[in-house]
Amino acid sequence: MTEFIVVTSGKGGVGKTTSSASIAVGLARHGKKVAVIDFDVGLRNLDLIMGCERRVVYDFVNVIHQECTLKQALIKDKRYENLHVLAASQTRDKDALTKEGVERVLNELRDEGFDYVVCDSPAGIEKGAFLAMYFADRAIVVVNPEVSSVRDSDRILGLLSSKTRRAETGAAPVVQHLLLTRYNPTRVAAGDMMSIDDVKEILGIEVLGVVPESEGVLAASNAGIPVILDENSNAGHAYDDAVARLLGQDRPMRFLEAPKKGILSRLFGS
């Protein structure tokens, strides 16, 4: 049974693509057969984060327009052979996507025996974002602990429960999770940033994971290595926890407290 997971947020720049890449890698690392699709046609980024940008020959739009086969467009990851990337087209726009075309590609992935298809949504609530979420079984709403991101996420949650195939056909609703990213416990303690409890209370759904703000994320993005593979980064560990929870494992939340400063760093500054 293939599960379609949309990674979405409404607001831009909160970490959708970073999260999509790490979740896809995490699922593959657990032995699942995974495809990750970039729905951000015209502003493609996922291939960069996944480190396969120089191997894109055919893209998602080519497959939708039947200019190539799905097999030709799927880029096999160098690290995990059960992980595949379907890049967005950089030269087209969102109108190149059609509901029928997306459905056909997703059905084909299901027929190929993929366990998970991760759909990396563009920002906004227009066509690209709509099609990324339309067929979803599960949604991971990426949210930063600040008011505008929380409000946009609320909007997206509303759309997930009304504008998806599951909502329209009256099937079981899309399973919804929150993924808090760029969480900075020090700033939360100082009252500058919303806490996980604030966000949970406003949005009223369960939190899949909390990814701390980390320098490792930027470095990983620039290197084309999803941050989940960085053993020295808290963000990587947090994504690993989130993926384990997605697969039903019980892991305690980490990185919610500000790190205590040792005597040396207190003396010499951090």
Added chain:
Amino acid sequence: MARPLPSFEPVGELKFGQVGIANLRLKSLDEAALAQELRNKLETAPQLFRRAPVVLDLSHLPQLPDEATVRSVLAVIRSSGMLPVGLAYGTSENEALAVALDLPLFAKFRAAYESAAGAIEAAPPAAAAPEPPARATPPPPSAQRGPASLLQTLPVRSGQQVYARGTDLVITAMVGNGAEVIADGSVHVYAALRGKAIAGAQGDASARIYCQDFQAELVSIAGHYRVFEDIPADLRGKPVQVWLEGEKLLLARLGPQQ
């Protein structure tokens, strides 16, 4: 002799702005009845109607009256205490009439008026809850009121709108910032109310708003509204009810005060 310097300041400054203006939609040409109706209006709310500008809308009459008749209708309005300032947009004959009377036509005005009214009519129950569970013996449908209430069990999220037409709205989940919950009757929210709540949307002044956790952006009953830039500390997060007393919108905590 020194000539005054030419002034570059214009004598008059033209500005466009939106103004609130009454629209009198005439349905018959019974002048005596019209005079009586307008007098009654003026007596009930003199501050609102005395010397209030009025746009006369002739589009709902069976046929367009002639110039003399309209002049006499305008006189009736004027004698009631209101000030007719123009005609609402209509057919080309209507336009000719306006020219003959030397009155402006309010073109945009009627269009805006109608689309606003239409929007309320068409307010889609965007995230309407599943129909309330069917009762064993449904009560006989009444001509005036529909079901006892509309039940919404899912959260109403930012950008969503739920409208209970002709009845109360009962919500058992939270209402987010930027969401709107609207009822022709009362609005009950058994959770946090962070968005806008509008009760008595068709003008029922006895409608009320109840919520368990008050953090609303706006509350409105029968068109009387209040926005909350800052939520009063004694009401924030508390169970609150909102009701209308005369022209005043009142808020108070519900239940025990401690």
